[in-house]
Amino acid sequence: MLSVISYPVFVLSVLVSLVLSISLFPVGWYEFRPEWLGLIVFYWTFRAPAQFGILFAWCLGLLLDVLEATPLGVNALAMGVIAFLVFTIHQRLRMYPMPQQCLMVFLLLGINQMLVHFLKQMLGGEDAGFSYLWPALTSALVWPLFSILMDNINRKMG
Amino acid sequence: MPGLRLLLVIIVSVTLVVADQHYDRLTPVRSTLATGLTPVYWLGNAPYQFSDWVVSLFTTREDVKQENEDLKARLLILERRALKYAALASENNELRRLMNSSELLDDRVIVSQVVSVSPDPYSHEIIINKGRSDGLQVGQAILDAHGLMGQVVQTSQVTSRVLLVSDSSHAVPVEVVRNGLRAILLGTGDSATLDLVHVPDTADIREGDLLVSSGLGGRFPRGYPVAEVSLINKEPGEPFVSIQATPKAQLNQSRLVLVVFPPKDGVPALPTSNNNQAPAIDKVPGGQG
Numbered sequence: 151m152l153s154v155i156s157y158p159v160f161v162l163s164v165l166v167s168l169v170l171s172i173s174l175f176p177v178g179w180y181e182f183r184p185e186w187l188g189l190i191v192f193y194w195t196f197r198a199p200a201q202f203g204i205l206f207a208w209c210l211g212l213l214l215d216v217l218e219a220t221p222l223g224v225n226a227l228a229m230g231v232i233a234f235l236v237f238t239i240h241q242r243l244r245m246y247p248m249p250q251q252c253l254m255v256f257l258l259l260g261i262n263q264m265l266v267h268f269l270k271q272m273l274g275g276e277d278a279g280f281s282y283l284w285p286a287l288t289s290a291l292v293w294p295l296f297s298i299l300m301d302n303i304n305r306k307m308g
Numbered sequence: 309m310p311g312l313r314l315l316l317v318i319i320v321s322v323t324l325v326v327a328d329q330h331y332d333r334l335t336p337v338r339s340t341l342a343t344g345l346t347p348v349y350w351l352g353n354a355p356y357q358f359s360d361w362v363v364s365l366f367t368t369r370e371d372v373k374q375e376n377e378d379l380k381a382r383l384l385i386l387e388r389r390a391l392k393y394a395a396l397a398s399e400n401n402e403l404r405r406l407m408n409s410s411e412l413l414d415d416r417v418i419v420s421q422v423v424s425v426s427p428d429p430y431s432h433e434i435i436i437n438k439g440r441s442d443g444l445q446v447g448q449a450i451l452d453a454h455g456l457m458g459q460v461v462q463t464s465q466v467t468s469r470v471l472l473v474s475d476s477s478h479a480v481p482v483e484v485v486r487n488g489l490r491a492i493l494l495g496t497g498d499s500a501t502l503d504l505v506h507v508p509d510t511a512d513i514r515e516g517d518l519l520v521s522s523g524l525g526g527r528f529p530r531g532y533p534v535a536e537v538s539l540i541n542k543e544p545g546e547p548f549v550s551i552q553a554t555p556k557a558q559l560n561q562s563r564l565v566l567v568v569f570p571p572k573d574g575v576p577a578l579p580t581s582n583n584n585q586a587p588a589i590d591k592v593p594g595g596q597g
Contacts, residue, residue, distance in 0.1 A: 165348070172424050173352030204313045208321070216341040217348065218428045219462065219469055222334055223324030230317035237310050273329055
């Protein structure tokens, strides 16, 4: 749990994650792009569950819907569910060592991706096999770096 | 308490999804949000512009001079062709007038830049830097220097979203240049192949045939190259041939695109009685195409 929350850092991190969601990844490797916004939702609900929760995650998901041109509400729903799950386990999550945290990131973001693809397929999208789980895996791999970096920035700015 | 919020979020989301899929009421909401997100699109494009700038820093004067000369030579060739084209166009218009048919040969276009590619690897969409403030509307055709790229599916104030012909939900009515055979060209989700569907077994079609937009859907202008037939596979016993085509436009590479504006209220008045009908047909909103 963070002692101080720096709101500028929060706003900046959201903005950067939105930009990263649509940019800065080599063509042909889009499949493996980490789910940046999912990571941001995970991080802030984990570190500051009293301030950021389901509704905030839902709003961010809605923005992602607009960016990705998915039907409004698909990503929003998935993000809300992630925030809820993180909220219910955040006390246990703090006790976990880093590898176990990574596993949780993989599981929860996997659930997020699964929900998104389930909804998209119900609405007439194409079936892409299990490759939609790649972002969950890459997100889990970047989680240690990501969380340490965010913690440091927060400590400096807060 | 969180459970209650989750329930609320789920209900609102499902309502939104259903409303967005089945009614058009949410289009303004989406386009307002997209306008608000313009800085994000902007920043997303910034690294590319920055790298372009860095590359331009390290170009030598000789290279620029060389390129300039090449471009001048190319311009000369194209201008000569345009001269010939102008004569042909006027002759064609004259002939059409004589035949009492009405059709505009030249469309109004504006140049636009691709600012972002859809982050979803399963949908083929790009975002261009022209929007409602430039007069863009949903349904307009997008071209690059080589052929048809796609159509505008959503507009915000300063950007628009373009669905490419290779998206699996996209279809274009086309015809074979050589003999006018009509068919529908579907996207496959792979940017290098398109499927030409419902072509009968006996149809006269060959590999290498150029497919141009037929304009029959009422959405795309007529006569722009779309794809080239690359593979024909005749299965004995199947009523239709399976045909693959390669898109002419460079869907993955083009940075500059052209937005085609439909002719304003049909054509300039011609002294014939049936010129009211032709534009009217053009305005029928096309199915998928």
